[in-house]
Amino acid sequence: MADFINTQSDVRKNVKKQNIEDFLDLIPDINERAVSFQVSDEFTDAAILAAFEKQMTLVVMALKTALETNDIADIRRQAHSLQGMGGAAGMPEISVVGEELSRAAQKGDFARCTALSQRLAAWTASHSNPISVSHSRTEVADVPEIDGYILIVDDEYANRLYLRKLLASQGATIIEAENGDQALELAKKEKPKLALVDVMMPGMSGYEVCEHLKNDSTTQDITIIMVTARTQPEEVEHAFVLGAFDYIRKPFHARELMARVRHALDLKRQSDELRQWQARMTREMDAAGALQRKLLAREPYLGKAVEIRFAHQASMSVGGDVFNAIPLPGERVCFYVADVAGHGVAPAMIATLLKALVEDVAYEKFPEGPAAMCNDIHHRFRHYVTNPECYASLFLAVLSPGGHCASFNCGHPSALLFGAQGQILQPLDDRGGLPIGLPDTDEIHAYNTDDEIHTVLPPDAVISIFSDGLTEAQRKDTTEFCGIKTLSSILSDVLRQTDIYDPANAVFERLKEDGYNLLQDDCTLLVARSLDPVALRLQRSVKPSYENIARLATEIEHLLRTEGWPEESRGATQVLIMEHGANVVDYGQLSADDSIDFRLRLYPNNAQLFFSDRGREWDFAEKLTQTQKLPVDSKRGRGLKIINAISYHTDFVRTDGYNRSCYFISRSYQADSEHQKVDQ
Numbered sequence: 001m002a003d004f005i006n007t008q009s010d011v012r013k014n015v016k017k018q019n020i021e022d023f024l025d026l027i028p029d030i031n032e033r034a035v036s037f038q039v040s041d042e043f044t045d046a047a048i049l050a051a052f053e054k055q056m057t058l059v060v061m062a063l064k065t066a067l068e069t070n071d072i073a074d075i076r077r078q079a080h081s082l083q084g085m086g087g088a089a090g091m092p093e094i095s096v097v098g099e100e101l102s103r104a105a106q107k108g109d110f111a112r113c114t115a116l117s118q119r120l121a122a123w124t125a126s127h128s129n130p131i132s133v134s135h136s137r138t139e140v141a142d143v144p145e146i147d148g149y150i151l152i153v154d155d156e157y158a159n160r161l162y163l164r165k166l167l168a169s170q171g172a173t174i175i176e177a178e179n180g181d182q183a184l185e186l187a188k189k190e191k192p193k194l195a196l197v198d199v200m201m202p203g204m205s206g207y208e209v210c211e212h213l214k215n216d217s218t219t220q221d222i223t224i225i226m227v228t229a230r231t232q233p234e235e236v237e238h239a240f241v242l243g244a245f246d247y248i249r250k251p252f253h254a255r256e257l258m259a260r261v262r263h264a265l266d267l268k269r270q271s272d273e274l275r276q277w278q279a280r281m282t283r284e285m286d287a288a289g290a291l292q293r294k295l296l297a298r299e300p301y302l303g304k305a306v307e308i309r310f311a312h313q314a315s316m317s318v319g320g321d322v323f324n325a326i327p328l329p330g331e332r333v334c335f336y337v338a339d340v341a342g343h344g345v346a347p348a349m350i351a352t353l354l355k356a357l358v359e360d361v362a363y364e365k366f367p368e369g370p371a372a373m374c375n376d377i378h379h380r381f382r383h384y385v386t387n388p389e390c391y392a393s394l395f396l397a398v399l400s401p402g403g404h405c406a407s408f409n410c411g412h413p414s415a416l417l418f419g420a421q422g423q424i425l426q427p428l429d430d431r432g433g434l435p436i437g438l439p440d441t442d443e444i445h446a447y448n449t450d451d452e453i454h455t456v457l458p459p460d461a462v463i464s465i466f467s468d469g470l471t472e473a474q475r476k477d478t479t480e481f482c483g484i485k486t487l488s489s490i491l492s493d494v495l496r497q498t499d500i501y502d503p504a505n506a507v508f509e510r511l512k513e514d515g516y517n518l519l520q521d522d523c524t525l526l527v528a529r530s531l532d533p534v535a536l537r538l539q540r541s542v543k544p545s546y547e548n549i550a551r552l553a554t555e556i557e558h559l560l561r562t563e564g565w566p567e568e569s570r571g572a573t574q575v576l577i578m579e580h581g582a583n584v585v586d587y588g589q590l591s592a593d594d595s596i597d598f599r600l601r602l603y604p605n606n607a608q609l610f611f612s613d614r615g616r617e618w619d620f621a622e623k624l625t626q627t628q629k630l631p632v633d634s635k636r637g638r639g640l641k642i643i644n645a646i647s648y649h650t651d652f653v654r655t656d657g658y659n660r661s662c663y664f665i666s667r668s669y670q671a672d673s674e675h676q677k678v679d680q
Contacts, residue, residue, distance in 0.1 A: 022123065023097060026116060030096050037086055037095035037251055048165060051158035052089040055081065060124050063101075063117045067110065075105040075113055080200040081156060082120075083229030084250030094120075095251060098229070145171040146258065148265040149190065152176045153183040153209060154198040154227070159250075163196060166254055167261065180204025184212055187219045193268050194261065196248075199228035199235070207242055214243035221275075223268045225260065285317035285345070295352060299653040300502070301325035302610060302662050304536070304599070305401045306333050308528040311504035318348035319522040320392075321467050322355040326362045327656075328398070334362040334373075336396040337465040337526050338436070339412065341389075350385060354392055354436070357381060370396050370408035374433070374447045378410070381437045391437035395465045403457035403530040408447060411435035413468055416488055420460035420532070422495030424488055428453050428463075459532035462503075464491055469521030476515050490514075491527075498605050501649045501664050503527045531601070538600040544590040544613070549581030556600060556609075563602060569669040572646045573607060576663060579639040580611055588615025588659075609663045617654050645671065 023030050059078045066074035082098025097120055104112040150172050152163045157178075164174045175190055177183035180203055187195065195213065199206035206226055213219045226239040229250040236247050245264055248257055301308035308325045320340035325333055338354055340347040357380050365373045374396060381392075395415060397407035407415065409432030417425040433447040440446045457463060466487065473482045487507075494506045504527045511518060538559060542548040553574045560570035584596055590613060597612040643650070647663040654660070 023093065023119060026112075026119060027096060027100050030093050033096045033099070034092040037083070037092035045165070048158070048162050049089060051161045052085050055085055055156055055158040056089075056094075056124050060117070060121045064121070067114055067117055070110060072105050072108065076102050077200055077202070079105060080229050085156075085158060086251060092251070095229070144262060146262050146265065147171055148194055148261075148268075149173045149175070149192040150261070151183065151186060151190070151192040151195040151222075153178075153180070153195060153201075153206065155179060155201045156198075159198065159227075162252065163257075166252075166258065170258060172261075180206075180209045180212075183209050184216075184219075187213055187222060188216070191219075192222060194223045194225065194264055196225050196227050196261070197244075199226055199239075207238060210239065210242045210244050221272070223264050225264060282317070295355065296322060296324070299655070300651055300662070301327075301333065301335070302651065302653065302660055303327065303331065303333055303531075305331050305531055305533075306399050306528055307531060308333070308335055308526065309502050309504040310527075311502075311508045311523075311525045313508065313518050313523045315469070315519050315521050315523075316343060318345060319343075320347035320351045321469070321522040321524040322351045322358075323465075323524050323526055324355065324359065325526075325528075326359055328362065328366050331401045332366065332398055334366060334396065334398045335465070335526060335528055336394060337412070337467055337524050338392050338394040339467040339469075339522065339524070340392040341435075343522075346390075350390055350392070353384060354381060354394075357384075358394075358396070366398055369449060369452060370398060370406050371447045371449045371452050374408045374410055374436070378436050378440075378446050382439075385437055388437075388439050391435045393435045393468075397463065397465070397528075399457070399463075399528065399530060403459065403461065405455050405457055405463060405530075407453045407455075408432055408451065409453065410447065411438075413466060413471065413484075416464045416466075416484075416491065417455075417457070418462040418464070418492060418495050419458060422462075422492045422497075424492050425461070428455060457530040459534065460529060462491075462495060462527055462529050464528070465526040467522060467524040469518070469523035470511070470525060472521060473511065473516040473518050473523065474520065476517050482511065482516055498603065499648075499666075535601045535603060536599060537602045538598075540598045541595045542598065543592065544581075544585050544588065544594060544596055546582065546585060549578060549585065549596075552581070552598060553577040559600070560607070565667055566669075568671065569665065569667055572669050572671065573609070573665050576643055576646045576665065577609065579642050580661065580663075583639050584611070584613050584615055584659075587618070588613055590615050605667050607665045607667070609665065611659075611661045613659050614657055615659055617659070 027033070059081050063075065063078045065071075066078065079098045079102035082101065083095045084098075086092050086095030086098065097116060101113060101116045104116065146167060150167055152160050152167075152174060153176075154160050154163070155178050160176050160178070164176065168174050175186055175192060177186050179201060183195070183197070186192075195209075197206040197209050206228070210224050210226065213222055213224060220243075224244045225246040225248055226244045227248050227250065228235070239247050245267075246260055248260060296312060298310045298312055300310070310323055312319075312321060312323065314321070320342060321337065322340075323335075323337045325335040327333055336358055338351070338358065340351045340354065354377075357377050361373050361376045361380070365376050374394065377394070393412035394410040395407065395412040396410075397405055397415070399405045407428065409415075409430075411432070411434050414430045415428050417427060419425055431451045431453065433451060434440070471482050471484055471487055474480065475482075490507050490510050491503070494500055494503045494510065500506045504525045507525055507527075508518065508523070538556065540552060540555075542552055556577055557570050557574040560573060565573075581596065584590065590596075594614055599610040601608040601610070643663070646665060646669065648666055649664045651662040652659070653662075
């Protein structure tokens with residue numbers, strides 16, 4: 001800061017100027033108004049003063065031209081320059097002249113504009129000698145350094161020079177632009193932390209520069225301070241609306257300007273650190289969410305007596321809902337939905353713990369019934385989670401062959417029941433106990449057998465469990481809650497449509513289409529269908545060989561023939577069985593002692609083919625995507641293409657070391673030209 005001296009008094013003593021009283025007849029209160037433009041404790045030098053003097057000459061010339069053409073906009077631009085430079089050059093009275101000139105131009109008073117301009121020209125002409133200052137130097141004391149990369153945008157060299165010297169002396173790195181286009185180019189290339197942008201510039205205004213910077217993803221993080229002599233409230237507001245951080249008035253108070261720049265850079269640094277932390281947290285949350293989604297496998301449970309499908313959407317990367325279907329001995333299955341209170345990382349971790357507890361207890365305690373299972377889950381949960389504010393609702397059910405369902409409700413919404421055709425049935429009794437984890441007396445059981453709910457589901461009936469995020473979802477247009485009635489109605493409608501293979505996700509899609517916001521809370525829907533044993537028409541276990549697969553395919557074709565299926569659809573079914581079996585034989589790496597299990601379920605309008613094998617793990621969807629990129633006449637991948645052409649939906653699930661594939665084929669299947677081309 002050794003190049004700067006305190007000249008607020010010295011400059012005014014040494015500057016040779018005509019008496020400012022020459023303006024008193026035009027502006028009687030010039031001295032009183034000059035006080036508002038006077039800057040205290042300013043810092044400048046001879047080079048800056050010389051630049052301001054040169055700028056004064058240019059302004060006078062520009063005013064003469066503007067008055068000759070009655071260009072009000074240009075008159076006001078030059079008046080704006082006078083307002084800014086007067087105080088900084090130690091002549092706040094010149095700022096008053098600029099302010100008065102701007103007011104006259106705004107009113108269209110060209111006579112007054114001319115009088116002011118002529119008087120200013122005379123004053124400037126008498127001011128032709130270089131401005132001199134004292135050669136003594138006074139270093140600025142107690143001014144912290146400014147560490148940052150700063151862009152200065154101003155069409156006037158004198159202003160850029162002043163700002164550059166002032167800020168560079170404090171340690172800042174400065175780049176300059178004399179117009180808006182140059183500013184945008186430099187901002188993209190150099191990525192400054194801060195931009196000081198003059199409002200009044202020819203061509204692109206400072207407001208437009210601000211707007212462009214904030215609307216460009218590569219420059220939107222640059223902090224912008226608008227610089228102007230105009231201080232009308234609506235102009236200040238406009239700058240903030242466009243994204244400016246601050247607004248500095250000309251003439252500059254050096255210490256104030258440095259303080260504001262330093263403050264802006266400090267906040268920018270903190271903001272960048274916060275943004276980096278948020279980005280890191282987001283990455284970690286996304287990674288945790290991806291892991292949690294793997295733990296919350298949403299693939300369907302395809303059992304012999306029950307089929308269960310799930311739909312889930314977390315309100316954040318990680319969620320507090322957990323759910324699953326757990327196979328048990330004797331063709332039983334335990335399924336549940338739990339909802340941990342709260343949102344964020346802690347509830348997600350508790351949810352993961354709860355999932356592990358439920359699944360451990362399910363295997364150990366299912367013979368004792370759901371009340372005993374929930375008691376054990378509750379006590380283990382309380383052992384690990386001691387905070388009484390951490391708890392979870394839970395609905396747990398065990399479904400046995402024949403449709404017998406025993407369930408227990410721990411503070412969760414009651415399950416919904418539907419008939420085979422989607423008709424709404426009488427809901428389960430609303431009884432049970434408090435949520436898992438709420439404090440209780442250790443001497444007594446939290447959940448009693450008397451509160452178990454027992455029911456026998458009719459063939460193909462559906463029991464549905466959901467978290468309250470669904471019923472509390474609000475419509476975006478009316479803020480109306482979904483509620484039990486709407487959810488039941490949509491479920492009923494979906495279940496009536498026999499071509500919908502995944503009712504859980506179909507309900508989610510319907511809710512979104514109807515305008516419900518499913519991101520306000522974690523949302524989970526479990527739909528379990530107690531399969532009609534009559535629909536199971538064939539069950540076989542065959543050794544992995546082409547001959548055995550061919551015999552199975554022929555047997556299925558004969559069965560479909562007796563059921564009256566058209567030739568094309570039963571032929572397509574036969575081809576699908578052959579292609580799937582061949583893939584398992586060729587790539588499954590099964591031993592001669594292994595087998596391929598098969599089930600066929602027949603419905604009025606479609607057939608469901610289920611295969612299970614202990615072959616090597618593979619991803620049907622990924623393999624199909626790869627084969628779709630191969631030429632049509634390529635032999636490799638033909639089997640997957642054919643299967644995809646025939647089945648209108650495919651489920652492929654890898655669980656417990658088994659590949660389980662489920663294909664849906666329409667009774668009215670007809671190959672289109674593309675599929676026929678594949679089959680040739």
